[in-house]
Amino acid sequence: MSHFELTAQLEREEYRILNAIEVSMRKFEWVPMKNITFYSRLDAERVQFWLDKVHKRDLILRHSGGLKNEGYALNSKGYDLLAARALAEEDVVLSIGNSLGVGKESDVYQGIGPGDEFLALKFHRIGRTSFRNIKAKRDYVAGKFHTSWLYMSRVSATREAGHLKRLNEVGADVPVLRGHNRHVVVMKQYDGQEIQEFDDVDDAQGVFEQVVRNVKKCYQEARLIHCDLCEYNIIYTRDKHVVIIDWPQAVATDHPNARLLLRRDVENVCRYFGRLGVEADPDAVTAEITGPGAGHAFKGAPREC
Numbered sequence: 365m366s367h368f369e370l371t372a373q374l375e376r377e378e379y380r381i382l383n384a385i386e387v388s389m390r391k392f393e394w395v396p397m398k399n400i401t402f403y404s405r406l407d408a409e410r411v412q413f414w415l416d417k418v419h420k421r422d423l424i425l426r427h428s429g430g431l432k433n434e435g436y437a438l439n440s441k442g443y444d445l446l447a448a449r450a451l452a453e454e455d456v457v458l459s460i461g462n463s464l465g466v467g468k469e470s471d472v473y474q475g476i477g478p479g480d481e482f483l484a485l486k487f488h489r490i491g492r493t494s495f496r497n498i499k500a501k502r503d504y505v506a507g508k509f510h511t512s513w514l515y516m517s518r519v520s521a522t523r524e525a526g527h528l529k530r531l532n533e534v535g536a537d538v539p540v541l542r543g544h545n546r547h548v549v550v551m552k553q554y555d556g557q558e559i560q561e562f563d564d565v566d567d568a569q570g571v572f573e574q575v576v577r578n579v580k581k582c583y584q585e586a587r588l589i590h591c592d593l594c595e596y597n598i599i600y601t602r603d604k605h606v607v608i609i610d611w612p613q614a615v616a617t618d619h620p621n622a623r624l625l626l627r628r629d630v631e632n633v634c635r636y637f638g639r640l641g642v643e644a645d646p647d648a649v650t651a652e653i654t655g656p657g658a659g660h661a662f663k664g665a666p667r668e669c
């Protein structure tokens with residue numbers, strides 16, 4: 365199983381060390397020992413002992429590149445554990461289990477929440493690809509990279525959580541948000557698969573209409589455009605519902621490129637459903653989404669002017 369088993373094993377002092385490094389990483393590429401001592405409020409003689417311990421657990425990176433650049437930085441595992449612990453303390457998540465999926469910029473794990481609810485925990489990992497490429501030069505660049513990895517991953521998760529909240533309020537078919545901490549978004553888990561995994565879909569026309577109705581709701585009521593809508597970001601559930609996932613990059617409908625971005629989403633959806641035999645004109649669908657009121661585009665009725 366994953367590194368989350370460690371969440372329960374870590375001692376209070378180890379979390380203090382991780383926290384102290386996290387705080388100081390706002391200012392330092394490599395956090396000097398004296399800052400860790402200051403922020404952890406641990407006995408100065410004991411700091412090295414606890415630092416070695418978290419280093420052995422592979423939760424931090426140590427850099428010893430000359431006096432000026434000597435110090436420590438969190439790695440993604442250390443950051444994961446800080447978030448996991450905070451979510452556990454808030455009673456949002458009771459336990460974390462297997463991987464549900466590895467995206468380009470995320471790792472999604474299954475979790476259990478209060479009332480035995482199944483959860484999906486999305487750990488944002490912005491810049492991970494570049495991290496892999498620079499592993500060999502780790503000591504030299506990892507700190508710098510990691511500062512921005514941390515920051516960008518947190519920003520991405522915060523944005524996604526904000527969008528989901530807004531979309532939940534209007535009742536769109538998107539994941540129900542259960543919590544958020546640092547770079548992690550906690551949602552309800554849906555029992556289904558990305559729609560691209562299906563060779564064939566019963567009633568493709570009906571599913572397509574569900575998607576468009578939702579895009580319209582998001583646009584008109586939450587004033588949001590997804591901006592990465594495609595068959596990989598639509599879950600089709602066992603009970604035949606669509607859930608539109610993956611919202612960090614969404615933009616408001618007053619974005620200068622809103623029309624273009626919406627149009628691209630619509631084209632992706634039309635292209636995918638076209639392969640399943642659904643005939644749809646992206647112009648008409650875009651007009652339906654941006655048009656006034658609850659439309660009747662699928663009911664055969666002519667649209668009013």
Ligand SMILES: Nc1ncnc2c1ncn2[C@@H]1O[C@H](COP(=O)(O)OP(=O)(O)O)[C@@H](O)[C@H]1O
Binds near residue numbers: 465
């Ligand atoms: N709420 C959820 N319920 C079930 N599976 C999910 C959920 N959210 C994400 N997943 C799974 O994790 C994968 C990656 O999530 P996604 O939000 O698309 O992240 P990425 O930006 O990395 O593509 C999805 O394709 C899906 O298989």
Ligand SMILES: [Mg+2]
Binds near residue numbers: 467596597610
């Ligand atoms: Mg995705």
